[in-house]
Amino acid sequence: MQKFTNVKGIVAALDQANIDTDQIIPKQYLKSIKRTGFGPNLFDDWRYLDKGEPGMDHSKRKLNPDFVLNHDRYQGAKILLTRENFGCGSSREHAPWALLDYGFSCIIAPSYADIFFNNCFKNGILPVTLDSHQVDELFDEVLNHEGCQFEVDLPAQTVTTDNGQIYSFQINPTQKNRLLEGLDDIGITLQQAEKIKTYESERAKITPWVFN
Amino acid sequence: MxxxxxxxxxxxxxxxxxxxxxxxxxxxxxxxxxxxxxxxxxxxxxxxxxxxxxxxxxxxxxxxxxxxxxxxxxxxxxxxxxxxxxxxxxxxxxxxxxxxxxxxxxxxxxxxxxxxxxxxxxxxxxxxxxxxxxxxxxxxxxxxxxxxxxxxxxxxxxxxxxxxxxxxxxxxxxxxxxxxxxxxxxxxxxxxxxxxxxxxxxxxxxxxxxxxxxxxxxxxxxxxxxxxxxxxxxxxxxxxxxxxxxxxxxxxxxxxxxxxxxxxxxxxxxxxxxxxxxxxxxxxxxxxxxxxxxxxxxxPYLSWGTSPEMVMPIDATVPDPELENDPVKREGMQRALEYMDLKPGMRAEDIQPDKVFIGSCTNARIEDLRAAADVVKGKKLAANIKLAMVVPGSGLVKQQAEQEGLDEIFKSTGFEWREPGCSMCLGMNEDQLEPGERCASTSNRNFEGRQGRGGRTHLVSPVIAAAAAVTGHFVDVNSVG
Incomplete structure (x- = not known):
């Protein structure tokens, strides 16, 4: 997994609550057996005017000019600013894969769906949680200043806006460390291999049918 | 509550x-x-x-x-x-x-x-x-x-x-x-x-x-x-x-x-x-x-919007976003109504699906199929229903249903009787809605495009889906004779 320490870049403002993973990456692209290449299909149903299918040349499809990510001002955005309950719905890890492949390594929202939130940390994406009123302020700043950039600093746990406002955010120290180090969970867990084996042998006495 | x-x-x-x-x-x-x-x-x-x-x-x-x-x-x-x-x-x-x-x-x-x-x-x-x-x-x-x-x-x-x-x-x-x-x-x-x-x-x-x-x-x-x-x-x-x-x-x-x-x-x-x-x-x-x-x-409930929290009782009317105080929620409701092509104040009973899907991990077990079959028995699909399908949750559910003759009840009503799978719950296979089509669905998600790009999903129970199939609109199953 790639490390995440900080990001500075253009902020795209997607002003909608409850954005589900079916919107982030529609079902037809889940047929892929790879982890990469989902970027052109991020928000596919909103982003393009036609119906997309795997294998198409997506660069030739007609873009929906009304969709915010297609606006000139947000090209090259690295940070996605959005609303409550982002990533609700399915457990598809293709959602963070698509966000990352598109270029978003940081999301800022008041809240996230549990599975999506968890999936971000496995892929080097930092989901920043701020209070609703702070997110309101950030939306105001981004919408009123074209080319607005934020700097998100994970070690310092801060979001700094173009006009110098600094917002602190909370993060679980383990998840923070895994992002900073780009650590592989499996390797860490296997350090507890003996404990897992002991658990299994003890447990097999209580619920032997589970281990049949 | x-x-x-x-x-x-x-x-x-x-x-x-x-x-x-x-x-x-x-x-x-x-x-x-x-x-x-x-x-x-x-x-x-x-x-x-x-x-x-x-x-x-x-x-x-x-x-x-x-x-x-x-x-x-x-x-x-x-x-x-x-x-x-x-x-x-x-x-x-x-x-x-x-x-x-x-x-x-x-x-x-x-x-x-x-x-x-x-x-x-x-x-x-x-x-x-x-x-x-x-x-x-x-x-x-x-x-x-x-x-x-x-x-x-x-x-x-x-x-x-x-x-x-x-x-x-x-x-x-x-x-x-x-x-x-x-x-x-x-x-x-x-x-x-x-x-x-x-x-x-x-x-x-x-x-x-x-x-x-x-x-x-x-x-x-x-x-x-x-x-x-x-x-x-x-x-x-x-x-x-x-x-x-x-x-x-x-x-x-x-x-x-x-x-x-x-x-x-x-x-x-x-x-x-x-x-x-x-x-x-x-x-x-x-x-x-x-x-x-x-x-x-x-x-009995049905969903009217594009999030599973957007539900209403079957005897109610589509809610009015203007009455919602929270601006983020209000905007979400307006967007959902536009996507679903519904107007505030419409009666649930006036909403007419084009397709009916009985299936998914939510409602494709044998009891679901029995309950739905009981509603449609001896009836025909309403004229406005373009496709009604039953997708059993497993091969064994399908086999059991066939032993009980449920497949014949569905087929003689005009339903298609399919092989098991996730099917139109998420439309990863061929089973999808066309843009603008409205579906009475026993599945679990009514997100935009979930059942096919531009498709409109109304989440309901198997009996309400069955009732919609034979009456052509959403209706309390108790009023279906």
Whole structure:
């Protein structure tokens, strides 16, 4: 997994609550057996005017000019600013894969769906949680200043806006460390291999049918 | 509905445990300093969509499976529901299903192939086979894994990285969730089903209401429900934001589990039953939130919008966003109404679907098919219904239904009788809505484009879907003669 320490870049403002993973990456692209290449299909149903299918040349499809990510001002955005309950719905890890492949390594929202939130940390994406009123302020700043950039600093746990406002955010120290180090969970867990084996042998006495 | 927020840290809270606490404690392998835990996983269900990258990851790292027998695999999302002898026409889908087969063969994982009678939707076949059992921890790369909580098991959906993690370590890293209990007391009215109970709950607490919680469903109504109805409720816990839903083990649970292919056999059966009987919340256990619903007040529901919290009783009218004070919610409602092509004040009964889908891990078990068949028996599809289909949850559900003659009832009404799979719940195969088409669907998500780009989904129970098929509009099943 790639490390995440900080990001500075253009902020795209997607002003909608409850954005589900079916919107982030529609079902037809889940047929892929790879982890990469989902970027052109991020928000596919909103982003393009036609119906997309795997294998198409997506660069030739007609873009929906009304969709915010297609606006000139947000090209090259690295940070996605959005609303409550982002990533609700399915457990598809293709959602963070698509966000990352598109270029978003940081999301800022008041809240996230549990599975999506968890999936971000496995892929080097930092989901920043701020209070609703702070997110309101950030939306105001981004919408009123074209080319607005934020700097998100994970070690310092801060979001700094173009006009110098600094917002602190909370993060679980383990998840923070895994992002900073780009650590592989499996390797860490296997350090507890003996404990897992002991658990299994003890447990097999209580619920032997589970281990049949 | 009433909410109670209880204070923790009383003496009784320390002594008494919720069912979730018990399941958690029994599977705790290691606790890290920050409160993150390593939780042992008894069973992993594997399907074709969220597993290929996990197997690839293991291969690249040269890692082996920790416990091969802990896994059971099936292809369900991509499979065609029409004639299986023709194979999978879409080469991309075909590659994914073939990849699952190859991965399972090389790892030694039991796989129910597309032409195996036991094949079906992963959350239908787990309980059906006795592969998912009370007291287990169960994961799958699918958010509707919450279904298995109906058995008194801790079951939740995970992403592909976690699928790989469980394959390699048989454990998952997690922080413990909080406890929520939803108690449903009273008497259900005729025509009101488990689907209406869970839609009513989601309508009340919202799609993020359960975020960070495990929900235990309790009360006399839940206790009186069949296992299949309990699965319908637990299935949609994730639509309320909760990764896991639970129902305490009782005699209904034990009777359901008995004599299933993977259930414990003679000598171990008694030991298992004794253990399972402990799987309920202690009387004095305290929950972080308690919610109570009066079953007498629950009506048949349908969703009107593009989020499962956007629901209304069948005798109600489409709500008016202008009456919503929260600007973010108001905008969401307006957007949903536009997408759904509905106007505030419209009666539910005036909404006419084009298609009817009876299926999915929410509502494709034998009881669902029986209830729907009972409504359509001797009737014909309404003229405006372009397609009505029944997709049984598994090959065994299909076989059972055929033995009972349900297939003939559906077919003579004008329904198509299909092969098992996820089908039009998410439209990964050919079963999709066309842009603008409206569907009465027994599935679990009404997101934009979920059943096909531009398609409009109304979530309903099997009996309401059946009633819509024969009347051509949404209507209380009690008024269908």
């Amino acid at each position: 009433r909410y109670y927020f209880k204070s923790k840290f009383t003496n009784t809270a320390i002594m008494a445990k919720t069912l979730y606490d018990k399941l958690w404690d029994a599977h705790l392998v290691h606790e890290y300093d920050d409160g993150t835990s390593l939780l042992y996983i008894d069973r992993q269900l594997v399907h074709e969509v969220t597993s290929p990258q996990a197997f690839e990851g293991l291969k690249l790292a040269g890692r082996k499976l920790w416990r091969v027998n802990a896994n059971l695999a099936v292809a369900d999302h991509n499979v065609p529901t029409t004639d299986r002898r023709l194979g999978i026409a879409d080469p991309v889908s075909k590659l994914q299903v073939t990849t699952l087969t190859e991965n399972c063969e090389s790892a030694g994982i039991t796989l129910f192939g597309m032409n195996d009678i036991r094949q079906g939707i992963v959350h239908v076949i787990g309980p059906e086979q006795g592969s998912t059992l009370p007291g287990m921890t169960i994961v799958c790369g699918d958010s509707h894994t919450s279904t298995h909580g109906a058995l008194g098991a801790l079951a939740f959906g995970i992403g592909t990285s976690d699928v790989e993690h469980v394959l390699a370590t048989q454990c998952i890293l997690q922080k413990k969730a909080k406890n929520m209990r939803v108690t449903v007391n009273g008497q259900l009215q005729p025509g009101v089903t488990a689907k209406d109970i869970i839609l009513a709950i989601i309508g009340k607490i919202g799609t993020a209401g359960g975020t960070g919680y495990t929900i235990e469903y309790a009360g006399e109504v839940i206790e009186s429900l069949s296992m299949e109805a309990r699965m319908t409720i637990c299935n949609m816990s994730i639509e309320a934001g909760a990764r896991a839903g639970l129902v305490a083990v009782d005699q209904t649970t034990i009777d359901y589990v008995k004599d299933r292919p993977y259930s414990p056999n003679d000598e171990m059966w008694q030991q298992a039953v004794e253990y399972w009987q402990s799987l309920k919340s202690d009387d004095k256990a305290e929950f972080d939130i308690e919610i109570e619903l009066d079953a007498n007040q629950i009506k």
